[in-house]
Amino acid sequence: MKQHFDVIVIGGGIIGCSIAYYLAKEKIDVAVFEAQTIGSKSTSAAAGMLGAHSECNDSKIFLPFARSSQLAYFELNEELKRLSHIDIELKTGGIFKLAYNDDEKIQLASLLSQSTVKWYEPTEIQRKIPNITTDIIGAAYIEDDVSVLPTSVCMAFCKSAQVLGATIHENACVLDIQKIENTFMIHSTNGKFTADNIVIANGVWSTSFFKQLGLNNRLTPVKGECLSVTSEHLTLEHTIFHDHNYIVPRNNGKLVIGATMVQNEWNEKPTLLGIESLIETAKKMLPDMTKMTIESFWGGLRPQTIDQKPYIGKHPDNDNIFFATGHFRNGILLAPETGKMIRDFILKRKIRTEWVEAFKVNR
Numbered sequence: 001m002k003q004h005f006d007v008i009v010i011g012g013g014i015i016g017c018s019i020a021y022y023l024a025k026e027k028i029d030v031a032v033f034e035a036q037t038i039g040s041k042s043t044s045a046a047a048g049m050l051g052a053h054s055e056c057n058d059s060k061i062f063l064p065f066a067r068s069s070q071l072a073y074f075e076l077n078e079e080l081k082r083l084s085h086i087d088i089e090l091k092t093g094g095i096f097k098l099a100y101n102d103d104e105k106i107q108l109a110s111l112l113s114q115s116t117v118k119w120y121e122p123t124e125i126q127r128k129i130p131n132i133t134t135d136i137i138g139a140a141y142i143e144d145d146v147s148v149l150p151t152s153v154c155m156a157f158c159k160s161a162q163v164l165g166a167t168i169h170e171n172a173c174v175l176d177i178q179k180i181e182n183t184f185m186i187h188s189t190n191g192k193f194t195a196d197n198i199v200i201a202n203g204v205w206s207t208s209f210f211k212q213l214g215l216n217n218r219l220t221p222v223k224g225e226c227l228s229v230t231s232e233h234l235t236l237e238h239t240i241f242h243d244h245n246y247i248v249p250r251n252n253g254k255l256v257i258g259a260t261m262v263q264n265e266w267n268e269k270p271t272l273l274g275i276e277s278l279i280e281t282a283k284k285m286l287p288d289m290t291k292m293t294i295e296s297f298w299g300g301l302r303p304q305t306i307d308q309k310p311y312i313g314k315h316p317d318n319d320n321i322f323f324a325t326g327h328f329r330n331g332i333l334l335a336p337e338t339g340k341m342i343r344d345f346i347l348k349r350k351i352r353t354e355w356v357e358a359f360k361v362n363r
């Protein structure tokens with residue numbers, strides 16, 4: 001078994017797998033160490049919206065970063081299919097952000113000031129979504145905020161990275177990192193391995209490595225619950241969104257209803273209260289939903305930082321340790337651009353200064 005790599009990535013969620021893919025594309029010898037199975041934690045809980053406009057209200061720095069990541073998916077769609085034979089299920093149709101009253105319309109003003117976002121009157125919305133509630137006064141329509149199937153994207157990144165030479169260790173929990181002269185040694189449940197560079201990308205569990213590497217940064221878990229429903233009679237082509245709640249259609253006709261926001265909760269299991277609240281809000285948006293059948297329900301932990309922006313950058317005292325974590329509600333959206341940014345740090349390429357500053361670990 002190979003023992004030494006150019007780069008070891010800790011964590012095989014969508015962020016770790018995207019990083020491995022972009023490094024392997026540059027012929028960098030990279031290995032991913034995943035404590036359980038690839039994509040099995042927060043990544044598998046996500047709805048898969050690529051909400052660059054609907055989620056990112058900082059138009060100067062965060063939106064251009066998110067938008068660049070969103071656009072990367074249109075190239076990845078074919079690229080990853082060719083390498084991995086996995087379809088990431090890119091679904092067009094966009095997002096309708098509903099307004100039930102004038103105050104909510106006012107809150108959509110900055111979103112509506114963007115050239116790609118349009119205001120729709122209720123009659124226009126009903127033409128696109130016949131079953132929509134009649135209680136709304138309109139909606140902001142964002143055609144560019146498409147969606148993907150998160151587990152498929154993660155597996156496609158992982159398989160494509162493997163095709164390009166990356167090594168994947170599953171059921172390999174990294175316990176600690178030691179610096180030995182110019183290399184790093186990791187102790188994992190699969191044994192000891194060394195690398196010239198380490199990337200910490202293990203989602204909300206990165207907190208323990210911040211501590212181990214002398215940093216005070218903390219990530220707090222924000223639990224999210226979802227359920228999936230289906231019906232032969234009700235079809236939906238567009239995502240409907242209202243106040244953190246949404247109904248996202250999949251290519252196979254299933255609808256994902258999400259998601260709760262439970263602060264500081266480490267238990268991933270969904271509760272009756274959480275699922276009940278999702279059903280209530282979804283029924284308000286699409287009253288005909290009541291006859292749909294439940295397929296499954298689940299929970300996951302979003303890694304939240306102090307300012308809800310991710311940490312993507314170097315350890316302040318060590319140029320060979322990198323962090324790519326804290327993607328909170330938008331890890332699926334931000335995975336491609338995060339992978340490219342870590343690749344560029346490692347290859348010492350130029351990165352937009354405002355992104356380096358905004359996402360640096362010691363901010």
Ligand SMILES: Cc1cc2nc3c(=O)[nH]c(=O)nc-3n(C[C@H](O)[C@H](O)[C@H](O)COP(=O)(O)OP(=O)(O)OC[C@H]3O[C@@H](n4cnc5c(N)ncnc54)[C@H](O)[C@@H]3O)c2cc1C
Pocket residue numbers: 010011012013014015016033034035036037038039040041042043044045046047048049050051172173174175201202203204205206223224225226258259260299300301302303324325326327328329330331332333334
């Ligand atoms: C309900 C819900 C809905 C969401 N919807 C969306 C959405 O629509 N769009 C969007 O963009 N984002 C969404 N998100 C957010 C998104 O899921 C996360 O931001 C993203 O998955 C984070 O990816 P990650 O790779 O950092 O973390 P994870 O997917 O959690 O991966 C981290 C991995 O590290 C592994 N690990 C942990 N410790 C160790 C260790 N010591 N050694 C080795 N491996 C380790 C874990 O097993 C895990 O597989 C949603 C999240 C939730 C919970």
